[in-house]
Amino acid sequence: MNTLEVILKNIQNVKVIEDSIDYVNYIPLDLSVSNTFFSKQEIATSRDFEEFIEKYLAKDKSKVAFGGYNEERNLYKRSTVFNDNESAERNIHIGLDLWIKAGTPVLAALDGTIHSFKNNVGLGDYGPTIILKHQIENHFFYTLYGHLSLESITKIEIGDRIKKGQQIATLGSSLINGDYSPHLHFQIIKNIGANFGDYPGVCSKNDLDYYLENCPDPNLLLKIT
Template structure:
């Protein structure tokens, strides 16, 4: 299935938004945030500090009367320069974000938007990495695809088993804090993956410009499910 067809298929599953946070949070309380290199405000913030970045994000949410900040699909970000984990052959390194981030408090519950089974999970503990991560497998109308949930708590993967089934709306985990989530302010990295390839408990959530063609094709905008109109 071509990427455009795949995106249209996902978008057609339901006319209403799917949610990975508490479904009772109204859409009006989701505030978009720009963490790209083009946001000049970030030049005055030490992006390598999870505390200072967290203060900026919390202030942005409060200023706009929200509860959750969201955004980030295909943003080119400077924050990845702080970690060798994102180096690549290109001069820029890996700096193009392939998922949507949902910024909220540590221990915020995370739910599966669709019926699923656990494909894999892992604690990706590199500096700047996902930390505890869950990948779910979905089959809808014989179409197989995957969703990734990064920056979770250690408790989220403690007693998990590959193949464990979840029903739509079941809690799958909770957000971790900076001590376990790769040293970021608490947030969920949510990503759709068409072909998981041979990855287990991990999948690139950031790519380089030279590899972006493949990854944009394989990882469509999560807004086809979340319907934030990002």
């Protein structure tokens, strides 16, 4: 574990969605290829997926389903964003997903500034996305918030200062979030390179070692479990 990861692990009281929802109301969700229960579900559309999430949460009276870091999924086979016949299939998720209804407030994990934002249009893509830049001691790093509402990126500017816990967005519906059940894709990025308003949230097995190093487990910071 390197220095940045130690710093993240020592930060307390971080939330990235609706602050009033306690972590005891979160439930883990396994969407991996090894989850035979999920693979048997009839999920042909985003509405089917949304109904699946709603029933999953209602079963244990939970409010948020979470998970997905370093998880191999079949969710992405429907989109050329991840399967273009010219490169290795990207099917390993390298962020943390928080599944809850559209319109839920999205909060900044830490103090920072707006690095960039963009509407990443396309089936399976992020839709509206915001990236924040942070500095702790001599470490610069970034947090990405994907699958937001269009309104979330209409009144912000690059360089805007953001405080930890400040509402920066709301979650988008399937109509604009890449055709997913509403959720937040939250990701930590060390070296963002030339990326602007976008950064890979899913990688191939060939590139997994690099992305796991460059994108630490968000639960180090959130401490949901």
